[in-house]
Amino acid sequence: MTAATDFAAAALRVRRRIVAMCASPSGGHLGGSMSLVEILLVLYREVMLVDPARPGGPDRDVLLLSKGHGAIGLYAVLAECGFLPEALVDSYGLPGSRLMAHPPPGVPGIEAPTGALGHGLPLGVGVALGLRLTGSARRCFVILGDGELQEGSVWEAAMAAGGYGLDRLTAVVDRNGLQITGATESVVGLEPLAGKWESFGWRVVTADGHDPASLRAVLGSTTPGRPTVVLAATIKGKGLPYVENKVHSHFARLGGAQLRRAMSTLDLAEPRDPS
Amino acid sequence: MTAAAGGRTAREACAHQLADLMRADDRVVCLDSDTGAFARVDFGPAAARYLNLGIAEQNMMGVAAGLARTGLIPFVHTMATFAATRALEAVKVDLAYAGLPVHIVASHAGLSAASLGPTHHALEDVAIMRMLPGMRVAVPADTDAALALLRRAPALDGPSYLRLGRDATPPLPGGKGPVRWGSCRVLRPLGGEVLIVACGPRPVCAALAAADTLAAAGAGVTVLDMHTVKPLDTATLSRAARAARVVVTVEEHWMSGGLGSAVAEWLSATDPRPVRRIGAPDRFFTLIGDHAHLLEQAGITAEAVVAAARSTLVTSDR
Numbered sequence A: 001m002t003a004a005t006d007f008a009a010a011a012l013r014v015r016r017r018i019v020a021m022c023a024s025p026s027g028g029h030l031g032g033s034m035s036l037v038e039i040l041l042v043l044y045r046e047v048m049l050v051d052p053a054r055p056g057g058p059d060r061d062v063l064l065l066s067k068g069h070g071a072i073g074l075y076a077v078l079a080e081c082g083f084l085p086e087a088l089v090d091s092y093g094l095p096g097s098r099l100m101a102h103p104p105p106g107v108p109g110i111e112a113p114t115g116a117l118g119h120g121l122p123l124g125v126g127v128a129l130g131l132r133l134t135g136s137a138r139r140c141f142v143i144l145g146d147g148e149l150q151e152g153s154v155w156e157a158a159m160a161a162g163g164y165g166l167d168r169l170t171a172v173v174d175r176n177g178l179q180i181t182g183a184t185e186s187v188v189g190l191e192p193l194a195g196k197w198e199s200f201g202w203r204v205v206t207a208d209g210h211d212p213a214s215l216r217a218v219l220g221s222t223t224p225g226r227p228t229v230v231l232a233a234t235i236k237g238k239g240l241p242y243v244e245n246k247v248h249s250h251f252a253r254l255g256g257a258q259l260r261r262a263m264s265t266l267d268l269a270e271p272r273d274p275s
Numbered sequence B: 001m002t003a004a005a006g007g008r009t010a011r012e013a014c015a016h017q018l019a020d021l022m023r024a025d026d027r028v029v030c031l032d033s034d035t036g037a038f039a040r041v042d043f044g045p046a047a048a049r050y051l052n053l054g055i056a057e058q059n060m061m062g063v064a065a066g067l068a069r070t071g072l073i074p075f076v077h078t079m080a081t082f083a084a085t086r087a088l089e090a091v092k093v094d095l096a097y098a099g100l101p102v103h104i105v106a107s108h109a110g111l112s113a114a115s116l117g118p119t120h121h122a123l124e125d126v127a128i129m130r131m132l133p134g135m136r137v138a139v140p141a142d143t144d145a146a147l148a149l150l151r152r153a154p155a156l157d158g159p160s161y162l163r164l165g166r167d168a169t170p171p172l173p174g175g176k177g178p179v180r181w182g183s184c185r186v187l188r189p190l191g192g193e194v195l196i197v198a199c200g201p202r203p204v205c206a207a208l209a210a211a212d213t214l215a216a217a218g219a220g221v222t223v224l225d226m227h228t229v230k231p232l233d234t235a236t237l238s239r240a241a242r243a244a245r246v247v248v249t250v251e252e253h254w255m256s257g258g259l260g261s262a263v264a265e266w267l268s269a270t271d272p273r274p275v276r277r278i279g280a281p282d283r284f285f286t287l288i289g290d291h292a293h294l295l296e297q298a299g300i301t302a303e304a305v306v307a308a309a310r311s312t313l314v315t316s317d318r
Helices: A003-022 A030-034 A037-047 A068-080 A086-090 A120-133 A152-164 A193-199 A212-219 A256-268 B010-024 B044-049 B057-069 B080-086 B088-097 B125-131 B143-155 B201-216 B234-242 B259-270 B291-298 B302-317
Strands: A062-065 A140-145 A169-175 A203-208 A228-233 B028-032 B050-052 B073-079 B103-107 B136-138 B160-163 B185-188 B194-198 B221-225 B228-230 B246-254 B275-280
Touching: A003 A030, A003 A037, A003 A068, A003 A256, A030 A068, A037 A062, A037 A068, A037 A140, A037 A212, A062 A068, A062 A120, A068 A086, A068 A140, A120 A140, A120 A152, A120 A169, A120 B057, A120 B088, A152 B057, A193 A203, A193 A228, A203 A212, A212 A228, B010 B028, B010 B044, B010 B073, B010 B103, B010 B143, B028 B044, B028 B057, B044 B050, B057 B073, B057 B080, B057 B088, B073 B080, B080 B088, B080 B103, B080 B125, B080 B160, B103 B143, B125 B136, B125 B160, B125 B228, B125 B246, B125 B259, B143 B160, B185 B201, B194 B201, B194 B234, B194 B259, B194 B302, B201 B221, B201 B246, B201 B302, B221 B234, B228 B259, B234 B259, B246 B259, B246 B302, B259 B275, B275 B302
Parallel strands: A062 A140, A140 A169, A169 A228, A203 A228, B028 B050, B028 B073, B073 B103, B103 B160, B136 B160, B194 B221, B194 B246, B246 B275
Antiparallel strands: B136 B228, B185 B221
């Protein structure tokens, strides 16, 4: 199997797991989790220094899922990468499970409870300042939703990160263009987004959020004295063409027929090496 | 250097002691929201661990949580009302829910901001903070008590809130015993038919003055300095309440949700008896006046404590 098909197969396993969680009694945030899959996989498999055997190890890179409603995407990737036991992930959505619709504290691989939007970037600024004060070479990644950028605390933190020149901090914006009631630009417009981040002192790079090579190219590097933001163009609901770019994919509680349709759609995407 | 308590305000003394803590332990970090409180503080070799994050309190709380995640021990300084209301969601989620040892040192509490007006008064902060699971809440009665609590904060395993005023307040008379998180001080001996439970500089002074007045008239009076509102020292409270025919609470806080509520919640379940709460009435304080004047306006006075105790004793004698 080539590296590319190996990655594609992992992405497909993650998407199947996301879909399965959306068929749990609690349902799940489908669209914004599907849009995150490649971003999280590239980070956990290829970019971050993390060890599933030592999820709280002192030398690890830190990932904060500020768009906490992408939790099932994170759970699925953490399971794929060996951080979360299968049984725990399978408990998602069932009474008594520790895995809620937003990441809880105290679960291996989950660095902070998130879900109320606008919290991750301040946390990331704190982690990056802590890394600087302790002389650590680790990095901190914060995954933001694009609708989340309407929260003022994001910009308080962006200003602080720029002001302090936190080059160990990288933000990734999951720019799928949609929030609950419609396009971000039709609710409270975010553009020109690159210009906003630049004016706050950030290095701005763009990527195709579903192309591992594109993500790899930008996530691996930093610029001295400036934090980096990756504006990752993504598709809400990616992987299920009939919900892609649709607002109603935000949250789903899939019934049996919907689950079968989703799984068979994903089956069709099974990667094959060219022969 | 140990910060001297006499003459300085508790917040100034705490600012200097924080610098001492930072010099002694390189995990201790001080975050400030451009309050100016540290302008005359010499951090010496710890200067890199003083971080002024500008006028952005909710960001500061989140940053503190991030710092705690890297093994550091952050102290956060801002005014009480900005910690408890503007930054509340960050305090709730990033500190309390996450269970992180971040220590909030809040100044200008109660009515101490005086003529700065209701935007800067904090009469809600104790209620808000003590609602948060795992949050410890302290309202020291003088500078020495504030310093003792601050010194012991790094050993706490979760978040804490240390409530300070603005201006200098007198040191309490001697013989008070040590101040430790979670255990109150007995300022007038247990066994009184009147039990006064107070927190904070002016309310504890009012409690002591009221106790003197009541004792001069022949009443047995117990006074507790309940400097830690959460966790409440329920063991001492219950012991003190056993002999009491009336309990009077005194605090510089709206009457809802603060020390008086905490005491009433506990006693109503364990040792039911009349509890009279002295605190600020349900309104904003909108006219110019100094701190003492506003406390008069709010009815947070020794006379009010005496009147509350006497009226309840008379009623219960009938």
